[in-house]
Amino acid sequence: MKHLVTLKDWDCDTIRSLLDRAADIKKEPSRYRDAMRYRVLVMIFEKPSLRTRVSFEVGAVQMGGYAIYYDMSTSPLGAGKENIADTVRVLSRYADIIMARLFEHAKLEEMVRYSTIPVINGLTDFSHPCQVLGDLLTIRDIKGRLQGLTLAYFGDANNNVTHSLLFACPKMGMNIRIACPGKPRYMPQPAVLEEARKTAEHNGVSVEILHDAVSAARGADIVYTDSWMSYHIPAEELEARIGDLKPFQVNAAVMEQADSDAIFMNCLPALRGYEQTAEVIDGAQSVVFDQAENRLHIQKAIMLYLLEHASRNTSAA
Ligand code: CP
Ligand code: NVA
Numbered sequence: 001m002k003h004l005v006t007l008k009d010w011d012c013d014t015i016r017s018l019l020d021r022a023a024d025i026k027k028e029p030s031r032y033r034d035a036m037r038y039r040v041l042v043m044i045f046e047k048p049s050l051r052t053r054v055s056f057e058v059g060a061v062q063m064g065g066y067a068i069y070y071d072m073s074t075s076p077l078g079a080g081k082e083n084i085a086d087t088v089r090v091l092s093r094y095a096d097i098i099m100a101r102l103f104e105h106a107k108l109e110e111m112v113r114y115s116t117i118p119v120i121n122g123l124t125d126f127s128h129p130c131q132v133l134g135d136l137l138t139i140r141d142i143k144g145r146l147q148g149l150t151l152a153y154f155g156d157a158n159n160n161v162t163h164s165l166l167f168a169c170p171k172m173g174m175n176i177r178i179a180c181p182g183k184p185r186y187m188p189q190p191a192v193l194e195e196a197r198k199t200a201e202h203n204g205v206s207v208e209i210l211h212d213a214v215s216a217a218r219g220a221d222i223v224y225t226d227s228w229m230s231y232h233i234p235a236e237e238l239e240a241r242i243g244d245l246k247p248f249q250v251n252a253a254v255m256e257q258a259d260s261d262a263i264f265m266n267c268l269p270a271l272r273g274y275e276q277t278a279e280v281i282d283g284a285q286s287v288v289f290d291q292a293e294n295r296l297h298i299q300k301a302i303m304l305y306l307l308e309h310a311s312r313n314t315s316a317a
Contacts, residue, residue, distance in 0.1 A: 002309040003112050003119045004302055006127045007167035008195060015136065015172065022137050022294070022301040029062060035304055036065030042091050043122070044100040046072040047231045051268060052122045052130065055296040056099055063300055068095070072102075085114040092116040096310070097303060103232055118306035120299075123160060125232045126189075130302065131267045132164035134294040136172060138287055139222060141294070142263055147173035152220035152258070154179045154213055154248045155275050156186050156241070161226045161267050163192045170200035170207060177208045179216030181244045213248050217257035223285075224265045225250045225275045242274070250276040255285060263287045 004010070025032050041060045043053065053069065060067040076082035088111045091098055098119045102108050105126035112119045121129055140146055151169055153162055157180035166188055169176040176196070180186045188196075193207070200207045210216040217223060228245045229238060255264065264276070264286045272278040281288060 001116075001118060001311045002306055003115075004129055004306065005108060005112060005119070005121050007129045007132060007164050007171070010129075012171050012173075015133065015168070018133065018298070018301050018305060019137050019140060021304070022133075022298040023141070025300050026137075026294075026297040032063050032300065032304075034064045035300075036060055036063035036307070039065040039097065039307060040095040041065060041067040041097050041099060041303065042070055042095040043067055044070045044072055044075075044098065044102070045122075046078070046100075046102045047123070049101060049122070051292050051295050052099075052101060055292075056122070056299055059296050059300045059303065063303075065096075065303075084110045087111075088115040088119075097307060116311065118310050120302060120306065123231075125230075126160055127164045127167075128160040128267070129164050129167075130295065130299055131161055132168050133302065134298040135165075135224075135265060135267070135291055136168060137294045137298050138265070138291045139263070141290070142287060143221065148175075149221040150175040150177065150219065151222040151224055152177040152179060152216050154216065154223070154225045154250050154254065155245055156180065156226065156228055156230070157188045157209075158184075158186055159188075159226055159230060162188055165224065166192050166196040166207070167199075170196050170203055170205050173203050173205055175206045175208075176200075177206075177210060177216045177220065179210050179213045179248055181248065182211045183244065186244065213250075213254050214257055217254045220258040221262055222265060223250055223255060223258050223262055226267055227269065227271065228275050229271075245275070249274070250280050252277065252279060255280055255283075265291055268292055 057067040072078040077087045092115050099122045101122040102124050105124040108121055108124050157178045196207045228241050264280055266288050
């Protein structure tokens, strides 16, 4: 049985066929209106969400399935009355697929160990694979290819989205540059970097870490940033983070260095004046709402792929 835990586990061909299917779903959604008929998705949330919550629910409903929003704070698990193993073993008896958004990645891995239905990572502190698969769809839609492109990421790089980009870009034949402060707390986790470098070497592309935004942007095809205050970062860190991360803000001067056809991406939620200026996110090069839309299409493809590889079909008619 397959799960979506991190993009480290998914090979280039699997990702490519997933993108192809998502593109087909996007073009002709009505062809998939019964693809999830009688299938039930349970969505466990320990953190806030707009895009993940709504796009998964809409995706399941548009394909004839049903989605249950399960707020972890109202569960026996959240109240400390039940453990993860029992929770997912019970859910496995009711539903067909689980999507979970959690703080600790290890807890998602624990869910996977005990679940007898597919589990999708809807974001942990460590990785956000659904986001980056949707982003690859956005990039391929706009640029017509992935191979040979250079993506430059700016800001907090000890970050779930950055880690997923580091797993995915070299695998898909893309160069990746990270522009972040030199302090270890803003750097990608060393094991992720090592994996990215190994894949990059194998595929003849590059992984670079730079501590200067202007040089990182030079000639880039994609300029990407994410929140300086991810959901798991305590509010009291705000002032210190603004001080450390301001030199890595995506502004007009940074965009000026990128390729003239460069696109600007942010997984959202975004704060204008922080990780990017308003003129960048609201400007002509910004594709942030295409990114948000593509979460819907890619997640439909992810759910169908995992359901097809599930070891048991609980509520299938
Ligand atoms: N990009 C993303 O995952 O957004 P939400 O936190 O709103 O789900
Ligand atoms: N890095 C961000 C992504 C939000 C979708 C966070 O974890 O909050």
